[in-house]
Amino acid sequence: MEVDKGKGEAEETRKVAEADRDTVTLKSSDGKLFEVSKEAAARLSTVLAGMIAGGSIDDNGTDLKQIGSEALENVVDYCNKHANSIPSAALISSSISFNTAPFKEPEEWERKFVDRLSHDALFDLVEAANFLGMERLLDVTCHKISEMMKGKSPDQIREVFNIKNDYTKEELEEIRQELAWAFYDD
Amino acid sequence: MAALPRGGKRRRMQALQGQEPEAIRGSSLTELRPPPSMATEAAHPKSSGESPGPPPSPLGAGGVDHISGLPDAILGEIISLLPVKEAASTQALASRWRHLWRSAPLSIDGDDLPDEGEISRAGLISRILVTRRGPAARRFSVSALQLLLCSSAVGSWISSPALDKLQELEFQIGEMMRLHSPDLPLPDSTFRFSATLRLLTVSKCHIPQGNVEALHFPQLRELALESVRIPENSLQSIIAGSPILESLLLSRSSASIACGSTPREL
Incomplete structure (x- = not known):
């Protein structure tokens, strides 16, 4: 359906056009519409893949009632970036390797993608990725959260994530003794 | 960190829209344009400051504990x-x-455990493993020294249900590099993980004839044999049984047809 617009766009733009040639429209809980590469959506999300295969995609916007517009925008942005970031050679084998990669280390661009998110947006994105069965995005976001925890004491982690310590002193002492090896010198 | 995103992203998307009006159809992006803060705040009412009490919504902001949810x-x-x-x-x-x-999912790197000697580490690993009731184990990485000092403990770890479906197994050579030790005993059940292993590192061992010939390693991507003695046909059959192997490291290892004759140093 896309016709060559012949404006001498950069290679990058052309790739975007190619990736978006076949798109699906998703609708957030608050009624906003987003366009996403069908290929990337099907490859990255088991739920969307199922909907695409099952023909339950609505041209006027497939309802995703559990996902707010900000999170869905990030999901769509991630899918489209993913579609554009894979070198074409890798794309051929990516359907296997991306989901089964032994190391879940994020790529540089994926790191940047999650680094720029606010705390709220990050967690909304985790939930959206979980809901949509996006294993790779879930790995990337979980990796980011674990990075936020790494090297911190329980007290510091509670502070970063607003976790309320609901243990009694006695319970906490019991855990510390049970896991004496795991604690820092505090 | 949080200051960057919106402006940057929006600029990029606008640019895309300008160049490819049909590729990204109007509705989604024009709707995105209105002040993002409005949409955000509608969906995520901010609890101002440190006001305690239950969050107004599970997606609230401010002092809300998102992670525990x-x-x-x-x-x-x-x-x-x-x-x-x-x-x-x-x-x-x-x-x-x-x-x-x-x-x-279990993930243990011996190096991360308190450094009070390998025997003390071994005791700790044993204690950790008996408490485990997790799903498929992810990673188990210990020093090959454990094989020398605590071989029976290692045997029981490897057959422990806590390590079922293990994906990454390493016996790291570490300080054993310089030791002229005899071949270490690799537990018989090491290869019970063949169906799930993605990474395998074995050091200072002898893999005898007949241990691996019939095995398939459908997930194995990285294999490292350091100072390992292995019959050449065993090595060949591991490689043949690993269709997606991407990385093979043979370091100071010898693959021999029999009894160390014609060793192939790599």
Whole structure:
């Protein structure tokens, strides 16, 4: 359906056009519409893949009632970036390797993608990725959260994530003794 | 960190829209344009400052604990990405976290455990493994020295149900590099993980004839044999049985047809 617009766009733009040639429209809980590469959506999300295969995609916007517009925008942005970031050679084998990669280390661009998110947006994105069965995005976001925890004491982690310590002193002492090896010198 | 995103992203998307009006159809992006803060705040009412009490919505902001609301399986993933000490100590965060580590995918790097000698580490690993009731184990990496000093413990770890479906197994050569030790005893059941292993490192061992010939390693991507003696046909059959092998490291290892004749140093 896309016709060559012949404006001498950069290679990058052309790739975007190619990736978006076949798109699906998703609708957030608050009624906003987003366009996403069908290929990337099907490859990255088991739920969307199922909907695409099952023909339950609505041209006027497939309802995703559990996902707010900000999170869905990030999901769509991630899918489209993913579609554009894979070198074409890798794309051929990516359907296997991306989901089964032994190391879940994020790529540089994926790191940047999650680094720029606010705390709220990050967690909304985790939930959206979980809901949509996006294993790779879930790995990337979980990796980011674990990075936020790494090297911190329980007290510091509670502070970063607003976790309320609901243990009694006695319970906490019991855990510390049970896991004496795991604690820092505090 | 949080200041960057919106402007940058929006600019980029506008640029795309300008160049490819049909590729990204108007509706979505024009609707995005109105002040993002409005949409955000409607969806995520901010609890101002440190006002305590229950969050107005599970997606609230400010002093809200988002992380504890995630499903156990996701928290388990996050925990399993932490070094084992830190992973275990998440139990002290709050009662929500008390049982998560034990059922999170197991990931142990011996190097992350307190350095009070390999024997003390071995005792700790044994104690950790008996408490585990997690799903498929992710990673188990210990010094090959354990094979020398605590071979029976290693044998029981390897056959422990806590390591079922293990994906990454390493016996790291570490300080054994310089030791002229005899071949270490690799537990017989090491290859019970053949169906799930993605990474395998074996050091200072002899893999005898007949151990691996009939095995398939459908997931194996990285194999490292350091100072390992292995019959050449065994090595060949491991490689033949590993269709997606990407990386093979043979270091100071010898593959021999029999009894070390014509060793092939690599």
